[in-house]
Amino acid sequence: MRLRVLAAMSGGVDSAVAAARIAEAGHDVTGVHLALSANPQSYRTGARGCCTIEDARDARRAADVIGIPFYVWDMAERFHRDVVEDFVGEYAAGRTPNPCLRCNEKIKFEAVLERALALGFDAVATGHHARIVDGVLSRSPDEGKDQSYVLGVLTREQLARAIFPLGDSTKARVREEAARRGLMVADKPDSHDVCFIADGDTRGFLERRLGAAQGPIVDESGQVVGSHEGAYGFTVGQRKGLRIDRPAADGRPRYVLSIEPVSNTITVGPRSALEVTAIVAERPVWNGPVAEPYEPLACTVQLRAHGEVYACRARLSGEEVHITLDAPATGVAAGQAAVLYLGDTVIGSATISTAA
């Protein structure tokens, strides 16, 4: 069936090839670049889905080469509210957000998808490296580039309208294909980091928005071992940049164990204290081929982007998912997504609230 497809085009190589493939498959494709900043110069070029003026031009040029109509949609307000403010708010609350994931959830597959459907499109295609077969999400064959984690929050309804034309390809293949198709973005560098933090300095970005707020760094016994300029600058599992005055009794490095925003306290301790096996996560989404697991389900879980995969048992209880890891994990931060897999297939996800 010939579908009317909106291809989100960031100006990068992946989304350009994705649009080209879906057009070549005979669908009626329109390219749309999402303008995410009211002040485009301030964003990083090549950043994922984001918009410097150069990226907008690259996207338009790619659309012209492919031979599809191209438009720019102004999503700056929505992006600011749902991604940037959310990012700042999550850090302020002592959690560690993943803005790419939030952008997929709230912008590409909510705001853009809804508008596309209203305008008569059937689906939204992106250049994500992940596979969708019959609405079921699974990993890309390119392990290093796999993005199923940042898509794991999408609902079944969202996935039903998503097309990922790069699902079966490695990044190297995509670049080759871009060159073959005459897409000038073929050797554009990969995006990285947070697109809306132009200089890559997350801490400085948060400080400008949240202000400096000095607070104590304590050890597990509650003894003050140092001070910090703002709890939001830290992530659970972090070791560098703590500037602790007194060495630990055992002389070993110390890590951030928890962040308490109300008392503005950072607790640090040895690596062993970071180890967790019991994770509670909220706002569950069941988007895979298995039913909600009211009984413990043996599966695997990924706890951060490009992170390790752990064997676990997951059980749904009310609005929470209880995840018990077979072997301990470290650096598990509240606010990150726990994405559950059976093999390479995503079965659901939830947002980590506590870990012990």
Added chain:
Amino acid sequence: MKPAYLDHAATTPMLPEAIEVMTAQLGQVGNASSLHAAGRRTRRVVEEARESVAGALGARPSEVVFTSGGTEADNLAIKGLYWARRAQGANRILVSAVEHHAALDPAHWLGDRQDAVVEVLDVDEFGRVHPRTLRAAVERDPGTVALVSVMWANNEVGTVQAVPELAEIAHAHGIPFHTDAVQAVGKLPVVFSGSGVDALTVSGHKVGGPMGVGALLLARGVDPVPVLHGGGQERDVRSGTLDAPSLAGFATAVRIAVERQAETRARLTELRDDLIRKVRQAVPDVILNGDPADRLPGNAHFSFPGCEGDALLMLLDAKGVECSTGSACSAGVAQPSHVLLAMGADAVRARGSLRFSLGHTSTQADVDRVAEVIGGVVERARRAGLT
């Protein structure tokens, strides 16, 4: 099916006659400044083009300064006249709020980077500059006004200004008056000598000539400081080797467009009025922007409440109707039009606007195509809402 091209105000197809003379000239060698036979032959083409443009627009050949288009002509008029007048102690620039960016931006640049004081002349809800507005601004301190610039007809909403009357107000105080007549030539009677203006901008590709060529008509004794310095080919006011093939095409297009102006105007007015009638039928709450009577014959500019212009544009494009939101982009993101905002529209209404502009190739079938699809398109765009 061939799309209905209703964006003639952006650019209009070249006239076959203009293509013919231009392509014939492309094969010829010769720089119009050279003294040998090849140079003389080229110079003849250029000077005939000059005479032809002058004749068509009621100017003397010596009053025609060829440029690379409307943008350059506007820049030369605004910056050049400002610099010339600045040397005489005048530093105020009076420009209408609805000018094209090619005129507005040079004025603001002079204000931001040099010592000009830019005073923007307010317009009414139809986009008209009232003579009393200009008179009040001038009379506040006539000796300090460097120049006045008010366009002949607006490119977005089509409103025609009372240029001769406005020019007279400036003249009463010896102030040079510039008008951007890019959209007016070939659509309205434009006679330079009778209009009382000192400088008038024309662009080739809006009248059926090639892109990248145009002219500034400059009355005798009006001498802007050059913007482009070099060989001084054009009255020492503009430098650069003259583009003989383009000028031949340009002159032919201007001549024919002016010859056919009355007929074009009558035909386009009828088609345009039919378009307005049919759009109103399909979308009863549509708002027609611009002067309801005194407007460019091919212009129909609407606001569609509850719609986003971009969405309308996309949906119409998919249905084979090519039109425009008529306003500038910034990194491809549509900005609410400064013209509509100046006319008192709010940003939401401004963003929900579309311009249909008809030209010499427009037909009843184009209008009927819009009539056929506009209702469904607006309904769909409304469902998609404003974000």
